[in-house]
Amino acid sequence: MIPSLRKGHLAGLAGLLLLMPLPAAAEDGPALLDANCGGCHAADETGVLSRVKGQRKTPEGWLMTIVRMRLFHGMEITPEDQGKLVHYLSETQGLAPSEAADYRYILEREPAVVEDVDAPLGEMCSRCHSAARFTLQRRTQEEWDLHIDFHVGQFQTLEYQALGRDREWLKIAREEIVPLLAERYPLESDAWTTWLEARKPEANGTWLFTTTLPDKGEAYGRLEVSGDAQPLTVSGSLVTAAGEELPVSGRLNVYTGYEWRANLDIGGDKYRQILAMSEEGDRLSGRQFLHAEDSLGGAFRAVKAGGTAAIAGVVPSTLPAGSEETVQVVGTGLGDVALSGALVASGGAANLYGASIKVTPSDETDGLVSVASGEASAENAIAVYSHIDSLKVEPAFGVARVGGGGGSAGKVPARFDAVGYWNGPDGEAGTEDDIRIGVVPARWTVAPFNEEAEHLKDVEHAGQMDTELGIFVPGVAGPNPDRPFSTNNAGNLKVLATNGDVTGEGQLIVTVQRWNDPPIR
Known part of the structure; x- marks a missing residue:
């Protein structure tokens, strides 16, 4: 938790x-x-x-x-x-x-x-x-x-x-x-x-979704929305890429006919959803994040069960070559699954969330994979990789804020992803024809961004980086007697993600509290 x-x-x-x-x-x-x-x-x-x-x-x-x-x-x-x-x-x-x-x-x-x-x-x-x-x-x-x-x-x-x-x-x-x-x-x-004159979409029903949890990575699940009056009741389940199943419960209001606002409990953690229903009422998209800390969250995509065949996404969306994996295709109206591109397979088993299929990419497999089931398809939904040519840190520039220390503003962490790339036809990294693989595992560290940051020992004072999750938790607010002039724990840091022999770099500013934080900044 x-x-x-x-x-x-x-x-x-x-x-x-x-x-x-x-x-x-x-x-x-x-x-x-x-x-x-x-x-x-x-x-x-x-x-x-x-x-x-x-x-x-x-x-x-x-x-x-x-x-x-x-x-x-x-x-x-x-x-x-x-x-x-x-x-x-x-x-x-x-x-x-x-x-x-x-x-x-x-x-x-x-x-x-x-x-x-x-x-x-x-x-x-x-x-x-x-x-x-x-x-x-x-x-x-x-x-x-x-x-x-x-x-x-x-x-x-x-x-x-x-x-x-x-x-x-x-x-x-x-x-x-x-x-x-x-x-x-x-x-x-x-x-x-x-x-104003249009027929508004209906939130009630079953939704099949994909998302990302800050501490567990990619996940998928289903939401059941019911009720005759708002707030509506939400129940369901979420399954992580590692196979852990978590219960989901909460309440939902819909505004302006499409603005979805829900508070959910997912396995004991409180989450907030700010989503939009499509005008046709068959899709949901937006962002889900921790209610206590909105910087920790991820994209949320869903399709409504019972309509035309549709795919919300695939979990996992990146596959290391050489290992057997079960791929969950999340969607509605799905039957046999066909994978094409770098990985060719067909079959699969229907389940509550769509359909799953077991695959074993060869040790040398590299490339993108499209997914289809009946009339539903998702282009380049999976990337299979045996190597990574370069890494990028996303976001390239992040902000964390010190907090706590007896004050009313808590710490505001920052979260980063390591995104792998292959070189494009020009054979060079960092050019426009690079091919995005997707989020890959990495070891996370921080370093001084410049000489001044090194002189002020920002790495020592500004906070701690989780080496596996890429979540940086800033230091406590208030004067620090161990720093020059007893200044606070602000800092200017490089964020480094390493996978094998490739490293990506981003920047993190650790700054002071935000005292005025309205719903629309």
Whole structure:
């Protein structure tokens, strides 16, 4: 079992609040909105409340708004009603699947995304928060303009900070940024109109999935979703690549017709799922992570049982040559399995999760393998390798944060994967034609990133790397008398992964606590 490394924060609170019981009838929403918001927001001639009517957001976005109203404006609302209100606003003023698709990484708490934000939004907005935070909102031009007023009023030093005091920030914000935001992220859109009218996917049923657990690697399983009212009941099982079976149980709410938010117990560990159902209702995708520490998690992919034949994935997805392995093809409607490419085999046995097949790649086997069963197929789903030409550390740049020491912020670890590659046709490593093998076992170490890190003994003080899992747990927060000037346990480290005679290198910054950690950063 993975120990809890971090105390609760707003992101964790979101996991609880978004699992509150929801109203059985949508007509409860308007009355709830008026009762809790009408005291400050005036209604127009149609009864719609000012400010509220000009915005659309994700469930996390609406939760953040309500929490801000509570913290700064004295709004009083019960946790149950807060959950219902978030649900109502997400249903009636949310984002269509296509509008949220490119920015799901921020909802899923992906820890290693580097955004590429064009000017002038990079200098004016992303200097303080992620670009995904404003791209996951839709507003009228008037509301974008009022949003500028909110920033100036709420953050009085905004124009005196870096990238604010060197320009006419307020003038640029009003004359350039507001029209740009209104054009790119308008309140009204064809996508949202179409989604409001569309038939919504059904969460109830059986889902077959693949994922990755931080301490156990690749895994697969099935989820049974049932219930007549939200939160729905989730039960099932998960099987690791090593064959360990773990029970799964928990609760699920669905927002905006497709936004899947679940809290699960998997073998005694608490996990959070932030997923999206496909518009057709036959697939799930997103990220699953430890509820106590969102940096430790992995991708989650699922297909719904009972529909057309489909494959969610294969476990394991990388096979060392020369050893007998049982490959689990995870999916629905599967029969005999056919492997083609570097490994040719057919047959298999149907089971609760799809179908399994035993294979024994020869000692010299190298290459990618496609999987097919009936009409379902997955290209290059398996890599068989007898050697590795090069390794890359993913993410190439990671961040961990010191914590504990009596403070309210716990340690924030970082997790890395070693990804093997073969040289492409040019015979050289590190070029565009390299062929990705996938995640492979490695021995993990850290080293000083530069001379300054060596001088400050960052390896000694910044934390510890698990040599097998690639999980780095940072040091304790607060002054360290053994360091120059009694500074804290920050550090600048190389992350080294070694498999055989090849080594990959990444960088890890160990830095201070994050005191403000909202559901959307």
